[in-house]
Amino acid sequence: MILNEWYAVLSSNEVKKNKVATVKRLGVDIAFFRDSQGKVWAIEDRCCHRGASLGAGKVIDDELQCPFHGFRYDGNGKVTTIPANGFDTPVDSRYKVRNYHVREVEDMIYLWWGRDYFEPDHEPKVFKDLTSSEFSYMEFSDFWAVHYTRAIENQLDVVHVPFVHKSTIGRGYKTLISGPLVVVTEDRIKFYVMAEVDDGVKKPLHPHEIKNHEKLNALEFQFPNTWHNIVTPDMRIFAAFAPVDEERTVIYIRYYQRFVKTPLLKWFVTLGGIWFSRIVLWQDKRVVLTQVPKYSEYRMNEKLIQGDLPIIEFRKMRARKIEEDENVL
Ligand code: FES
Ligand SMILES: [Fe+2]
Secondary structure (H helix, E strand, O other), X not given: OOOOEEEEEEEHHHOOEOOEEEEEEOOEEEEEEEOOOOOEEEEEOOOOOOOOOOOOOEEEOOEEEOOOOOOXXXXXXXXXXXXXHOOOOOOOOOOEOOEEOEEEEOOEEEEEEOOOOOOOOOOOOOOOOOOOOOOEEEEEEEXXXXXXXXXXXXXXXXXXXXXXXXXXXXXXXXXXXEEEEEEEOOXXXXXXXXXXXXXXXXXXXXXXXXXXXXXXEEEEEEOOOEEEEEEEOOEEEXXXXXXXXXXXXXXXXXXXXXXXXXXXXXXXXXXXXXXXXXXXXXXXXXXXXOOOOXXXXXXXXXXXXXXXXXXXXXXXXXXXXXXXXXXXX
């Protein structure tokens, strides 16, 4: 995993107040819990006493109690109480587990994956105009047995749409792909999609030949693992690709809309949207799970084409970040 990044790892509704949620993310078992103020904490899910999972533990007075012998951890991973030694006996500082910085933004929980001695040097970056105060949204999650790079690249893949989704979003056999025009900034890739029916005469345009790109469907990817499809200004799809480990990913998909605001009708429309999104993602899954290898890299034996430009930029961005990691002592 690339270091010094905020990874979207969980949806807020998966961590309930005064409850423990244990999940594997970025290859480690992590216990998330919410204190009485609603703040989320994340510590290693392995008791330093004798290795039990904290998953069956309890949240008591904003601390997490191990289910085995009752050691209590604060949100920083320090043991505050060892009941067998007496509730008031001070605890040596070597009794601790690793803690992780977390932030909660727009109902997603982000985890800082950094070097031990580095504090976060920035805050999680989100899609600013996509706020749950303006939009209604519904969500589902799906487990994929692939590295998260493959899952992300599928959402940067413009060329697959008329084939994989010919019964849904890819109706009309628009196989001729111009560009895409890709705008890359330090940690974001925005691209504009122009797909047409191939009349045998037209040739796909080069990215710089595309005019009025503002009118086209735009999608954006925020490094390291969130994505946003601006279907229309009032209808968006958001995705987070939470790495479980090197071979597995949980994808969170949200359908956001603000064109219907009437209470009950809004619910039906959003439900319809999320169901449709689920069908679309299943269509993707059938193919992506067959890709070999299960991860992607900048230099690999794949013969890409112009239409794959967003994927190429993603691979370049990862390669650059990996190199930056290696240059940090
Ligand atoms: S294993 Fe956790 S308190 Fe003993
Ligand atoms: Fe797709």
